[in-house]
Amino acid sequence: MTSFTAPGLSADSATVVSECLQERLSALNDLHLTLKHIHWNVVGANFIGVHEMIDPQVDLVRGYADTLAERIATLGSSPSGTAKAIEKDRTWADYSIGRDTAQAHLGALDLVYDGFVTSHRAAIETVGEHDPITEDILIGQTAELEKFQWFVRAHLESYTGELANAGQSSEKGAAAAARSAD
Numbered sequence: 001m002t003s004f005t006a007p008g009l010s011a012d013s014a015t016v017v018s019e020c021l022q023e024r025l026s027a028l029n030d031l032h033l034t035l036k037h038i039h040w041n042v043v044g045a046n047f048i049g050v051h052e053m054i055d056p057q058v059d060l061v062r063g064y065a066d067t068l069a070e071r072i073a074t075l076g077s078s079p080s081g082t083a084k085a086i087e088k089d090r091t092w093a094d095y096s097i098g099r100d101t102a103q104a105h106l107g108a109l110d111l112v113y114d115g116f117v118t119s120h121r122a123a124i125e126t127v128g129e130h131d132p133i134t135e136d137i138l139i140g141q142t143a144e145l146e147k148f149q150w151f152v153r154a155h156l157e158s159y160t161g162e163l164a165n166a167g168q169s170s171e172k173g174a175a176a177a178a179r180s181a182d
Contacts, residue, residue, distance in 0.1 A: 005076040006133070013130035018077035020126045021068045021134065024119070025079055026089035028065040031116055032058055034095040038105045046102035046155070057148050064141045071134055092119075096171045100179070106155045107165035107178025113149035117142060156181075 005014035039054040069079035092115055097108045120142045128135040156164045156178055164181035165174035 003076060006074055006131075009075070009131055011076075014075040014077070017127045017131045017134050018072050018075045020123050021072050021075075022077075022080060022085070023089045023091075024123050024138070025065055025068045025072065025081065026086045027092070027116060027119060028061055028068065029081060030086050030090065030092075031112070032061045032065065034109075034112060035061060037095060038097075038109060041097070041099045042102050042105050043099060044101035044103070050102040050106065050155070053151060060144060060148075067137060067141075071137060075131075075134075093171075097175050100175060101182065103155065103164065103182040104175035104179040106152050107168070107174040107176075108171035110149065110152050110156060110163070110165055111168065111171055111174045113145065113152060117145055117149065120145065 005011055009017075035054050035058045039051055039058065042050050042054075065081070069081060072079040095108070095112065097105055120138055124135055124138045124142065127138060153163060158164070158181075164178040166177075168174035168177050
């Protein structure tokens with residue numbers, strides 16, 4: 001429970017919003033680490049393009065984490081940015097691809113973005129009932145993350161508009177499908 005919150009926001013609403021943001025903060029911290037992992041482990045013909053495409057995503061995601069942590073503090077709660085917090089809040093599987101081709105990583109990353117964007121949209125619904133300021137922050141972040149997913153999908157898309165990883169439900173399956181389509 002908080003001893004203060006933003007003016008015009010009830011303590012109960014601040015608690016709901018802060019708890020939702022904490023889960024999203026952990027997810028952003030995990031996404032940052034996943035993106036860096038891909039950046040370090042991508043190989044193959046499209047290495048440099050993908051390697052360099054990932055860094056701006058890393059920087060933006062780190063900034064988003066900072067924004068959410070500061071919002072949590074603004075609402076009177078204490079953000080937790082530790083590895084233990086990520087593990088506690090995690091409802092998703094750890095990224096499963098090691099050293100692999102650009103296409104394989106992009107196929108898997110597309111699924112990561114599917115899950116992440118879906119979760120961010122759910123958070124928008126949750127906080128929207130309590131705090132339009134926080135809702136606006138999450139909407140802006142989601143729009144940019146969807147754009148990054150479009151960048152990823154551009155590498156996976158055929159001239160007919162089909163994704164190389166279409167129909168896959170696991171990162172390993174998506175990586176294999178994307179790798180074989182290359």
